[in-house]
Amino acid sequence: MRTFQAAAVVSIVVSALIVFSLIGRAVSFVTEVDLSDLAAGGWFPRRSMFGLPTILTGSVIVAGIAMLVAAPLGLGAAIYLAEYARPRVRKVIKPVLEILAGIPSVVVGVFALSWISPQIIGRLSGDAGLFNMAAAGIGVGVLVTPLVASVAEDSFRAVPMSLREASYGLGAKKRSTTTKIVFPAAISGVVASIILGISRAIGETMVVLIVAGGTGGAEFSLNPFNAGQTMTGAMAALARGSDQVRGADQAFPSLFFVGLLLFLITLSLNVVSERYVRRVRQKY
Amino acid sequence: MTTSDIVAQGLRGKKGDVKSLLFEGALLLSLFISLLFLIILLVDVVGKGIGVLLDRGGSFLSSGLSSFAERAGVGQGIFGSLVMLIFVVLLAFPIGVASAIYLEEYAKDTKFNRFIDVNIRNLAGVPSIVFGLLGVAIFVLVLAPLTGGASYIAGGLTLAVLVLPIIIITSAEALRAVPDSIREAGFGVGATRWEVVRSHVLPVAAPGIFTGTVLSISRALGETAPLLLVGAVTGFVATGDASLGEQLQGPFATLPTTIFAWASEPDSDFRALTQAAIIVLLGVILTANAIAIFLRNRYERKW
Numbered sequence: 001m002r003t004f005q006a007a008a009v010v011s012i013v014v015s016a017l018i019v020f021s022l023i024g025r026a027v028s029f030v031t032e033v034d035l036s037d038l039a040a041g042g043w044f045p046r047r048s049m050f051g052l053p054t055i056l057t058g059s060v061i062v063a064g065i066a067m068l069v070a071a072p073l074g075l076g077a078a079i080y081l082a083e084y085a086r087p088r089v090r091k092v093i094k095p096v097l098e099i100l101a102g103i104p105s106v107v108v109g110v111f112a113l114s115w116i117s118p119q120i121i122g123r124l125s126g127d128a129g130l131f132n133m134a135a136a137g138i139g140v141g142v143l144v145t146p147l148v149a150s151v152a153e154d155s156f157r158a159v160p161m162s163l164r165e166a167s168y169g170l171g172a173k174k175r176s177t178t179t180k181i182v183f184p185a186a187i188s189g190v191v192a193s194i195i196l197g198i199s200r201a202i203g204e205t206m207v208v209l210i211v212a213g214g215t216g217g218a219e220f221s222l223n224p225f226n227a228g229q230t231m232t233g234a235m236a237a238l239a240r241g242s243d244q245v246r247g248a249d250q251a252f253p254s255l256f257f258v259g260l261l262l263f264l265i266t267l268s269l270n271v272v273s274e275r276y277v278r279r280v281r282q283k284y
Numbered sequence: 285m286t287t288s289d290i291v292a293q294g295l296r297g298k299k300g301d302v303k304s305l306l307f308e309g310a311l312l313l314s315l316f317i318s319l320l321f322l323i324i325l326l327v328d329v330v331g332k333g334i335g336v337l338l339d340r341g342g343s344f345l346s347s348g349l350s351s352f353a354e355r356a357g358v359g360q361g362i363f364g365s366l367v368m369l370i371f372v373v374l375l376a377f378p379i380g381v382a383s384a385i386y387l388e389e390y391a392k393d394t395k396f397n398r399f400i401d402v403n404i405r406n407l408a409g410v411p412s413i414v415f416g417l418l419g420v421a422i423f424v425l426v427l428a429p430l431t432g433g434a435s436y437i438a439g440g441l442t443l444a445v446l447v448l449p450i451i452i453i454t455s456a457e458a459l460r461a462v463p464d465s466i467r468e469a470g471f472g473v474g475a476t477r478w479e480v481v482r483s484h485v486l487p488v489a490a491p492g493i494f495t496g497t498v499l500s501i502s503r504a505l506g507e508t509a510p511l512l513l514v515g516a517v518t519g520f521v522a523t524g525d526a527s528l529g530e531q532l533q534g535p536f537a538t539l540p541t542t543i544f545a546w547a548s549e550p551d552s553d554f555r556a557l558t559q560a561a562i563i564v565l566l567g568v569i570l571t572a573n574a575i576a577i578f579l580r581n582r583y584e585r586k587w
Contacts, residue, residue, distance in 0.1 A: 008383040
């Protein structure tokens with residue numbers, strides 16, 4: 001019993017260590033940095049330009065595009081699997097999606113660079129370079145889709161059969177039963193799946209690092225066809241070879257400041273999504 | 285019009301309902317596109333990378349990192365990933381399963397235990413790159429005398445910490461799926477709690493715990509960003525005749541960090557190498573996942 005309890009406490013120690021290691025250096029960054037550098041028109045840490053608007057909008061643009069891909073595809077796939085697919089089809093497709101959800105993000109990043117950017121973005125916009133935020137967004141979307149699909153599918157299947165039968169009994173079609181009965185009954189799970197997707201998309205690093213084009217720093221841009229940088233990409237780009245990181249004055253502590261921001265954003269998204277998931281569980 | 289006419293009309297209308305067909309078609313299409321992206325990815329990777337594997341075969345799998353494309357291989361990456369795997373199996377697996385046993389079998393519903401539970405859920409949602417920062421701050425800098433700085437040990441510890449919450453959550457789910465009647469039967473014949481857990485609950489929950497662990501390990505095998513922060517090297521790792529202990533405290537690379545390093549090479553010769561390394565990585569990860577998921581679906585019991 002004591003051993004088991006000690007093991008469970010390890011996770012608390014880990015959380016405490018994360019918070020400590022983030023806060024210490026983040027505070028030293030904020031106290032030492034010239035605050036006007038935080039509003040610079042770009043993110044070039046080695047030139048002491050820590051333009052927060054650049055990486056915040058970068059994260060919003062990439063995560064936004066990712067969700068434009070992942071929300072409709074993931075929810076559509078989830079509704080099909082939960083409501084329409086025959087049991088035998090479902091039995092094959094579900095594990096296949098689950099297996100493919102294990103594709104590492106570095107692989108999707110290389111795919112975004114070698115296929116999504118030239119084949120999709122290149123066709124959409126003639127003057128987009130090979131490295132752009134839109135390709136990163138689609139890549140992250142591909143990565144997040146299975147997650148959205150699996151959380152949403154669980155919540156559709158949690159809707160009791162009796163609700164569907166009542167609807168059919170009133171003469172409703174399968175489509176209206178799905179859209180007017182099952183979907184509203186599962187709405188908290190749907191919301192949870194979307195928020196979880198956003199949280200994962202904001203925290204995703206490798207795809208952005210490989211294809212968004214912000215490795216050497218990035219100018220502020222709202223155009224997704226331009227190169228850009230996200231919070232995660234900014235951290236990883238700084239850290240390629242840790243000696244490089246420690247070489248620059250405030251570049252190293254800036255990592256922890258951005259990390260703390262990212263930690264707080266994803267934590268609040270996860271807390272909100274958890275609350276919605278719990279509502280699904282309690283209802284029936 | 286009689287009621288039966290209305291019903292008949294309704295029934296007839298159902299068959300040729302264009303909107304319903306379109307709706308179902310759109311749903312099927314979104315499932316199809318989700319899978320299509322992933323299939324294109326696999327085809328693209330295999331098409332571009334299989335040549336290198338066929339040409340170089342064993343030498344590609346065994347040679348180390350190099351700035352010359354024709355001599356570079358994934359040998360060091362595979363070694364590094366194996367070391368990471370050992371760290372995860374030796375540290376995260378026992379601690380994770382023990383935590384899950386505590387939370388599901390022993391813990392009373394106290395504030396402290398609820399806090400542990402919430403904390404683990406939140407930890408599982410922390411982006412992997414933040415674990416990389418933990419790795420830099422604690423394992424690389426604070427524990428430098430122990431880990432040797434940016435080393436295999438620091439990387440392995442970071443990954444072990446990263447997958448710990450996932451192993452706890454999946455193991456706890458597997459334990460929760462064991463019905464209470466099994467535990468009560470054990471208590472009824474006078475077994476202690478530990479005896480019940482060891483010989484009744486754990487054997488039943490084992491397939492679920494196994495699947496969760498394999499999925500977590502393959503997640504760790506594919507992680508890149510935290511290892512870049514911890515300081516995975518992108519060039520050749522000279523090992524000389526260092527002992528294993530010294531090597532573990534030395535610079536490291538894994539399969540995914542190798543893929544990233546090659547993907548950022550401007551030299552176009554490295555593109556095929558990148559894809560070949562991806563085939564190796566995906567081969568390992570997808571096979572492990574497929575086996576784990578197949579076994580779970582096979583042995584999952586509904587009570």
